[in-house]
Amino acid sequence: MSGYDLVEEVKKNKNIESDYKLAQALGKTRGTVSNWKQGLxxxxxxxxxxxxxxxxxxxxxxxxxxxxxxxxxxxxxVTAMLSGAVILASNPVIYDLLYIMRN
Structure with a gap:
């Protein structure tokens, strides 16, 4: 997917009326913003x-x-995996088992 949805959401949130005005705010050209919207x-x-x-x-x-x-x-x-890893790593029995398996 292109940057079209993000560009349009930013324009909507800040009442920016044109791609040109958004481009100016970002220090980009209108053509660059247009390329994002077209997926180029x-x-x-x-x-x-x-x-x-x-x-x-x-x-x-x-x-x-x-x-x-x-x-x-x-x-x-990713969130689920990280949550599971934190829970497992905080368990002393699991921590010891992982230590033994690595060595």
Whole structure:
């Protein structure tokens, strides 16, 4: 998926009327913003951060907008794995077992 949804959400959140005005706020050209919306390119990480800050878009929402439903599923899977890892690592019996298995 392109940056179309993220660009449109930022414009909506901040009442930015045109791609040109958004491009000016980001220090980009209107053509660059147009390319994101057409899927010809994607904004780099720094620009995504600028879009998030400018448009008051949370990181999770920005991922969903940039990557569609896959980001939501991936984010949920990563969160579940990290939660499980923290729970397991905090259990002394599991911790000892993992230590023994590694050595």
């Amino acid at each position: 390119s994607k904004p780099d990480g720094e620009t995504v951060l600028k879009l998030m800050i400018l448009g008051d878009v949370e990181a999770r929402r920005a991922l969903e907008l940039m990557q569609g439903g896959y980001a939501k599923m991936s984010l949920m899977a």
